[in-house]
Amino acid sequence: MSRQPLRLAILEAAKLLEEAGVPSPRTDAELLAAHVVGVERTRLGLVPLVDPEVIERYRALIARRAERVPLQYLTGVASMGDIDLQVGPGVFVPRPETELMFAWALAVLEGHPAHPPVILDLCTGTGALALALANARPDAIVHAVELDPAALAWTRRNAEARANEGDTPITLHQGDVTDRSLLTELEGKVDVVVSNPPYIPEGAELDPEVAEFDPHLALFGGPDGLSVITPMVSNIARWLKIGGAMAIEHDDTNGGQVAALLRERRVFGEVAEHPDLAGKPRFVVARRVATDAEAARGH
Numbered sequence: 001m002s003r004q005p006l007r008l009a010i011l012e013a014a015k016l017l018e019e020a021g022v023p024s025p026r027t028d029a030e031l032l033a034a035h036v037v038g039v040e041r042t043r044l045g046l047v048p049l050v051d052p053e054v055i056e057r058y059r060a061l062i063a064r065r066a067e068r069v070p071l072q073y074l075t076g077v078a079s080m081g082d083i084d085l086q087v088g089p090g091v092f093v094p095r096p097e098t099e100l101m102f103a104w105a106l107a108v109l110e111g112h113p114a115h116p117p118v119i120l121d122l123c124t125g126t127g128a129l130a131l132a133l134a135n136a137r138p139d140a141i142v143h144a145v146e147l148d149p150a151a152l153a154w155t156r157r158n159a160e161a162r163a164n165e166g167d168t169p170i171t172l173h174q175g176d177v178t179d180r181s182l183l184t185e186l187e188g189k190v191d192v193v194v195s196n197p198p199y200i201p202e203g204a205e206l207d208p209e210v211a212e213f214d215p216h217l218a219l220f221g222g223p224d225g226l227s228v229i230t231p232m233v234s235n236i237a238r239w240l241k242i243g244g245a246m247a248i249e250h251d252d253t254n255g256g257q258v259a260a261l262l263r264e265r266r267v268f269g270e271v272a273e274h275p276d277l278a279g280k281p282r283f284v285v286a287r288r289v290a291t292d293a294e295a296a297r298g299h
């Protein structure tokens with residue numbers, strides 16, 4: 001069979017994805033074509049004709065995307081900062097909105113004194129935030145915590161891949177971020193905590209890509225979305241140095257509650273809400289301040 005125009009296949013694919021209710025049909029059609037052909041999306045125009053078996057493989061992927069399998073499960077890759085992460089069944093796919101918290105952490109670390117900063121990523125999933133921060137700040141000591149063994153297998157794979165690329169290795173801990181006895185060795189030692197925990201209120205309506213493919217443990221935080229965040233906040237107070245900073249991503253419906261949770265504890269100050277790209281409240285930041293007793297002890 002003769003070679004076939006890729007552009008035509010992309011147009012057909014975009015139509016099919018649109019009919020299937022995929023939110024960004026043209027983008028996904030192009031990204032999957034780029035994946036199959038093995039070029040950057042911006043260079044698809046340089047590939048006018050492809051072999052029939054390429055079209056066949058492309059159509060098979062498009063059919064799965066039309067079934068609402070997440071795009072990143074089909075390409076096997078997601079990104080955070082300057083790094084790629086391997087993703088697939090069993091692990092939460094890192095989202096673009098979390099890039100904002102990553103940028104916030106980098107900005108906080110920018111003004112950091114010379115000693116190696118200690119960073120803690122809670123609920124790390126693929127390791128997205130921990131590994132992107134280790135990549136951007138090779139001087140940092142990065143710890144990451146994940147509870148789910150299935151997710152942790154992906155974290156390990158990604159951590160190994162980044163270390164092979166020459167990034168400073170991170171330290172992974174399997175544990176529950178709500179456990180009061182977790183990581184006692186890090187008490188008062190952490191400069192920056194970042195966390196994108198499970199935060200969706202149970203029963204919320206979700207796109208099929210999320211509801212059917214992201215692990216349940218990665219998504220839901222009890223009836224109000226705060227069942228992990230509330231106890232985790234007490235642990236963050238324990239781990240942060242006085243003056244250290246933290247950020248927690250949250251649902252757009254419960255940002256006020258997370259900020260209130262932090263404000264009502266005397267150990268946190270400078271509580272501030274950050275919006276996402278759509279202008280919705282998305283993550284809350286705060287600084288660990290000294291209590292009166294700590295101040296009296298000279299902290």
Ligand SMILES: C[S@@+](CC[C@H](N)C(=O)[O-])C[C@H]1O[C@@H](n2cnc3c(N)ncnc32)[C@H](O)[C@@H]1O
Nearest residue numbers: 092094123124125146147148176177196198218
């Ligand atoms: C929303 S995902 C975020 C993953 C990653 N931080 C990211 O931004 O791509 C939340 C992650 O927290 C993990 N998790 C859920 N409950 C946890 C707990 N109590 N302790 C530690 N990890 C937990 C889930 O398995 C999942 O990997």
